[in-house]
Amino acid sequence: MNIWKISFRNFQYKPLFTVLSVLVLSISIALLLGIQQMDTTFQKQLENNVGDVDMVVGAKGSPLQLVLSSVMHIDNPTGNINYDEAQKIAKNPLIKLAVPISYGDNYMGYRIVGTNNDFSSLYGAELEDGRVVEKPFEVVLGATVATQLNLNIGDSFLSSHGLAENSIDEHSEPLTVVGLYKPTGQVIDRLIISNLETIWLAHHHEEEGLEEEHTEEDGHEEGHAPEEDHKGEHSDHEAEITSLLVSFRGPVGLLSMPRNINTTTNLQAAIPKFEMDRLYQFTGIGVTTVTWIAYIILIISCITIFASIYRMIRERAFDLALLRTYGSNTFQLVKMVAYEGFLIVGIAFFFGILFSQTGLYFIFKMIAQQYKQHIPFEIPFQSVLQTGALVFFMVMLSIGLAIFPILKMNISKILSHEK
């Protein structure tokens, strides 16, 4: 027999009560950990998706929309811009890399982006297999697209018009897979990369055959905003793109160029990092609120633990007095009660981590399905440690306060009240 064993037996003695204490504490630990982890993962993911894109140039509209559509690929584009005009901007010596992109089609919900071969270098994506796009109607697949759709080099498919999955409005020209990218954990994983001509040609054919249908269906216009421009464009034989992704040589470009473009041209320049920070401030309020709720739950569970330990000491006053008559000293009794606290905290922490990790796993899986992107899943050890230290401190404080009566215990009084 030793103190640990006695603590363990006390811990087992009232199972329902113990289970409830552990449960309340582990739920609050799970919430705290889960929120912190989700917060850091999303922030990291957003920053990650920006890649090397310092500036994006597109049609006038909301800068946030431009970034969400052209960099994050989760929103509809603001409109189209003239390719020649974009190329003029691209010649600026401050620019290291300017990649034109054009999109408006999808296959099974995955966006098809017409661009050039510099696009992959913005995200540091390398070819896993095959080669880059050389001719129109050839595509290279991002890693997620390839695995999710089970497509391989040599396979071909028909793309659909618009950005949402549909099988009614298919293009007639099949696209052939010529290469696959390695996974990057960035937005390119869920894109189908082709060249600009593929998009232009697809829509050129389209217009000849399906013009009437287009004007009737409004829904498309949202998914494929540049519709009207397209018509004008093609009649003028002027090529258009959706936006231009720019990577600067140094910070000077970032300081001068966006303002220059916004004031002197009818184009719009947006800075992804800035827009993402702004977006993050909006969502951050939600995260802060939930974090506070988690802290409140933590405080409540600490009060619960305090109350239960305090009650346990009161209820067991006679047992504790008996232990004193057996020769145990106050310090041993304190140790005994503290060990019970350790047990509760330890087990609650284990389950807290388990709950938060399984919960997040399913949340991320859901998000991955919805946004067609795999989010790297990592445990932030620092926040686990911080939360752990906080929970441990709170619980130990509760125990300390509850133990105080033992230290002041008058054994004789407790023993003579047995009758």
Next chain:
Amino acid sequence: MIKTSNLAFKYDRSDVVFNFPDISLGPNENLLILGKSGIGKTTLLHLLAGLLSPISGSIEIDGVTIHTLSEQKMDKFRGHNIGLVFQKNHAIRSLTVMENLKTRLFFAKKPISKTAITDLLEQLELTDCKYHGLAELSVGQLQRLGIAMAMIHQPQIILADEPTSSLDDDTCTTVMKLLMEQANANNANLIVITHDQRIKSLFNNTLTL
């Protein structure tokens, strides 16, 4: 061996001063202390067990003046040399019979010998409930466990506070006989305080407060 002289005690928030007659017990001597409720029987027992400190006088057990010991030393001394039997609460509720006896030895800092425990349980007819929790024991079994708890570490003195008042006549006699036998076998002094007249005849040595 136990010796008190001019023992007096007063509770903090009370003006009543208890004065106790001197007690002197040689080896193997037993004592029955009788008295009405409120006369200070339990107070005297707690003084002897070092759970209370007297305002004057002295208590000597086996040559050790216990009321001058520090709290830590008193805890240790009590665990080692004194066995207490109570009226109702006999052992720790969350532990089994076996675990309780092991715990008693652990805090007394005596070697935990399973054979010694088994032997004692046998003598007290508790062998069958070795691994039972306290909730599964009858009142008589609980009282016998109380004796085992006061006995297992072979103390110098056994102090029993109303050990028989909640027992029927038969069990009362059995329990008292066991208590006296065990005390004798251990060469311990047995001091029983009670208002239970049934056990008066079992003692040669009585003190009425």
